[in-house]
Amino acid sequence: MTLIPEDKVIITVATTGGVAGTRERNPNVPETPEEIAKATHDCWKEGASILHLHARDKDGIPTGDPVVYSEIHSRIRDLGCEIIIQDTTGTGPQVSIEDRIRCLNAVPKPEMASLDMGTMVRNSGPYEGTYSIRYGKTLEDWALKMKRAGVKPCMEVFSLSNLREVKNLISKNLLEKPYYVEFVLGQPYHGGIDASPKHLNWFIEDLPEPQDTIWGVLSTGKDQLPLTTMGIVLGGSIRVGFEDNLFYRKGELAKSNAQLVARSVRIAKELGKVPLTADETRELLGIEKI
Numbered sequence: 001m002t003l004i005p006e007d008k009v010i011i012t013v014a015t016t017g018g019v020a021g022t023r024e025r026n027p028n029v030p031e032t033p034e035e036i037a038k039a040t041h042d043c044w045k046e047g048a049s050i051l052h053l054h055a056r057d058k059d060g061i062p063t064g065d066p067v068v069y070s071e072i073h074s075r076i077r078d079l080g081c082e083i084i085i086q087d088t089t090g091t092g093p094q095v096s097i098e099d100r101i102r103c104l105n106a107v108p109k110p111e112m113a114s115l116d117m118g119t120m121v122r123n124s125g126p127y128e129g130t131y132s133i134r135y136g137k138t139l140e141d142w143a144l145k146m147k148r149a150g151v152k153p154c155m156e157v158f159s160l161s162n163l164r165e166v167k168n169l170i171s172k173n174l175l176e177k178p179y180y181v182e183f184v185l186g187q188p189y190h191g192g193i194d195a196s197p198k199h200l201n202w203f204i205e206d207l208p209e210p211q212d213t214i215w216g217v218l219s220t221g222k223d224q225l226p227l228t229t230m231g232i233v234l235g236g237s238i239r240v241g242f243e244d245n246l247f248y249r250k251g252e253l254a255k256s257n258a259q260l261v262a263r264s265v266r267i268a269k270e271l272g273k274v275p276l277t278a279d280e281t282r283e284l285l286g287i288e289k290i
């Protein structure tokens, strides 16, 4: 079941990301506040209703600095873009755990924030051996901070065991309904479940409170488009963008985040669905615009 109307889809765009989205790999990745704001505006016009935001410092390195987040939030609104702003608290292995939650102090504040629902260890790639510890107590603390700040968590679930933590936060009354859970498939480099239709169905079947939950799906690289298309079919929200996929198709770099959003909007339309606007998404999620 899903809370999203059956002729609608929610599209999140993750414009920049923390590790994979480097200029060396795709020169079209937006990095500066100005570039991110412009890319976000373009994606909102194409049909994205949520931005998942990673800020970068002047050297292009991921940062948790609320001053940089404030600048990006302001620039987005100054362009007349009404997209829902969701800041990352995953941020990237270059940023300390303490600094990752500082985006909540940005002005204007974010409307949502991601919340990675478990400890992750990088077991390959450039940050091999680094880890992000998030266990029950950390998650309770961060969920409480978000609740007090009026920021809705987007709970990122990388494996079935992470759903236990979702259940724990619900049982401790640390979340407002409807709950928002995003399934992350295909990130084996830090312990996530592999991307497959079977695993997406496992996640959906195991959701703790499906009648009160909006679920979404994201995947990476070559698995991004098939899994998000499945998400559209199954009534979820989807995430696209350079954080998850730098390519338009095999061997062809994507030109922009908006190009990736536009493709999913076209696919959704062929399947009889249109994207919810940002305000419609706010109403469904019960969040107030900043």
Ligand code: ZN
Residues within 6 Å of the ligand: 014, 017, 018, 052, 054, 088, 090, 091, 114, 243
């Ligand atoms: Zn992210």
